[in-house]
Amino acid sequence: MCNETVSFFEPSSRLLRKSTALLVEIASTEKIPIDGILIDRCYALVEEYSDHLGMSSGMTIPPLATLKELIIYGVGRRLTVREAENIFLYVSKCDSLTELSLQKTFQPYEIEDDKIWDALQDMAKHTELTIKWSPFKDETYILDIDSKRWKTLPDDKFLTEEEYSNQSTRYGNKDDNMNDKSPH
Secondary structure, three states: OOOOEEEEEOOOOHHHHHHHHHHHHHHHHOOOOEOEEEEEOOEEEEOOOOOOEEEOOOOEEOOOOOEOEEEEEEEEEEOOHHHHHHHHHHHHOOOOOOEEEEEEEEOOOOOOOHHHHHHHHHHHHHOOOEEEEEEEOOEEEEEEOOOOEEEEOOOOOEOOHHHHHHHHHHHOOHHHHOOOOOOO
């Protein structure tokens, strides 16, 4: 089960999601590598005081020490600053994570909480952490953890406020962000 991406998909039964969460938690506790987890349209919030990744069903996943990749897929979802900060905080607790991929969501332009940046910068010292954001299938950005800014791919330039504003307007167009099928 842990050799491929484990999916949490909103339409699947609560029992299936809960048992899957329990299995990945046990795997992590037993130091079994978990290739990836896909949270497909069911992300809620990281619980503020316990650092668990929350789902819309109320179920949570604790930080997983052996998780390599986390994919959050949220068609049409605009994340608040607090939600983005909580995702980054969760990521900083997953010791083996090398990639966070935020797909079909819209991220805040800036996050100002130094505690979050300190945790991500510390983590990046011992892992090759990459944080990708793809608001559309034809646009991908990489978070430059040192500068705390998004960079465009493939040209490696910092995303400007004007470009961000244009993307925000485009993201508001349901034709651009709602037509893709789930990766599930």
